[in-house]
């Protein structure tokens with residue numbers, strides 16, 4: 001495995017990767033010919049906030065499987081492009097929340113008591129006590145936009161200063177706000193009522209430019225604004241103008257539109273405190289972030305465990321262990337069905353029954369779709385990260401239904417139905433003995449066959465002698481049979497499978513599926529055989 005660390009990470013982060021025998025770790029100082037060149041054969045990329053992992057950069061990384069963001073905000077990563085390329089994007093939520101909250105409180109106190117100015121005047125040999133009378137935080141109203149991990153840490157600390165806390169976050173449960181002494185209010189009330197306003201939302205199309213000349217106009221005179229989230233949340237010139245006019249009493253900014261900051265409307269404004277994107281930069285946070293991220297990236301590359309992914313639901317190690325055999329089974333079932341539709345694929349219906357229906361099924365769904373898209377020559381780029389997105393791009397609808405409890409306790413069963421313009425194809429499967437994927441039905445005929453290795457699926461008329469002919473032909477062609485499963489349509493089956501139809505799924509021992517082509521051709525010439533499909537089941 002090749003891991004490219006594009007930005008400085010803690011020594012403990014490096015150590016996690018270095019413990020893996022044979023892994024090549026490239027540190028920022030070893031990147032000599034540019035990041036794009038280094039990524040040409042990389043499996044993983046680790047970034048902080050400076051590197052822009054955009055679509056163009058990702059084009060130069062054909063093998064890349066995971067991007068690890070050492071931190072929270074992923075606005076420097078084109079997650080759509082990553083998803084499209086089947087790359088997992090992971091971050092480390094929460095690991096720097098206390099660090100950011102502590103700096104936020106530090107900046108609020110610094111604004112209230114003009115600590116930076118007190119310090120610089122003292123260093124300049126001045127005793128400027130008169131101009132340094134401040135205000136207390138006690139009794140003031142703090143408005144928090146974004147009550148996630150950081151926003152809530154800020155709320156808890158601000159409560160201990162005796163502040164009244166109001167918050168705006170459309171996605172937080174009122175009970176969580178209440179438990180943290182936050183009164184939820186509409187965003188305009190935050191602007192109107194806050195003495196201090198602090199931002200803790202990610203950069204999205206909804207939050208970009210949240211603080212602008214219009215929102216500033218309705219703010220309480222003298223408000224102080226703290227931004228430790230993302231520079232783009234504020235229209236910088238509008239804020240600078242409002243500070244100069246005295247409408248806004250001060251600001252403390254850790255993040256900016258352009259970083260590193262080279263030119264700024266805030267330079268030389270007395271009541272503006274600037275810091276170079278350091279809110280999350282504490283020894284403790286960087287250590288926690290680095291180790292957590294390195295372990296996540298390692299576990300994904302080694303075991304396929306997806307944790308803290310922003311483009312896929314995360315699973316705990318235990319959850320992953322439980323569904324891993326079903327992910328593999330879904331992929332094989334999809335491969336089994338691949339090319340089985342008579343016309344152009346329009347719709348994929350995936351039904352989960354039993355225990356799997358109770359858990360997270362996105363990976364199972366994507367594996368099934370990736371399996372369906374897989375072609376004999378391996379030309380499909382769909383994988384379990386991007387398969388649903390690729391289906392959507394191709395205009396193929398995905399329908400899912402779940403039934404947790406089934407009469408008869410059939411265990412966990414996955415059923416896939418491919419609907420096409422000219423007809424349907426369907427199959428269902430389960431996992432036996434912990435990790436053995438088994439086919440349970442194909443096109444309405446019950447059967448029990450291993451979903452493993454090379455299979456020959458034969459639809460035939462249920463007449464005497466066919467099974468014997470199949471065995472003879474395979475024997476004549478020196479193809480050894482590893483497993484022979486038979487099923488037949490019953491009168492109570494759907495009308496699509498007429499009575500008198502039968503199915504054989506034969507697992508054969510051949511080095512490559514192509515070694516059995518002659519045998520398959522011979523089977524096709526048997527009159528009672530309606531169709532033969534040679535299927536080589538690969539691993540995802």
Ligand SMILES: NC(=O)c1ccc[n+]([C@@H]2O[C@H](COP(=O)([O-])OP(=O)(O)OC[C@H]3O[C@@H](n4cnc5c(N)ncnc54)[C@H](O)[C@@H]3O)[C@@H](O)[C@H]2O)c1
Nearest residue numbers: 072073146147148149150169171200201202228229279280
């Ligand atoms: N300066 C730094 O060094 C630094 C460090 C860490 C995080 N950050 C920034 O802080 C942000 C918040 O981090 P977090 O760990 O608390 O993330 P989080 O995901 O835990 O919290 C974000 C909160 O914002 C809320 N939200 C989303 N859209 C909203 C909207 N339109 N209006 C109001 N609330 C909205 C979400 O519901 C969520 O509760 C990150 O996205 C990152 O950009 C900066």
Ligand SMILES: O=C(O)CC[C@@H](O)C(=O)O
Nearest residue numbers: 048049070071072073280
């Ligand atoms: O890596 C950093 O230095 C900043 C991280 C911070 O912006 C984050 O979103 O976690």
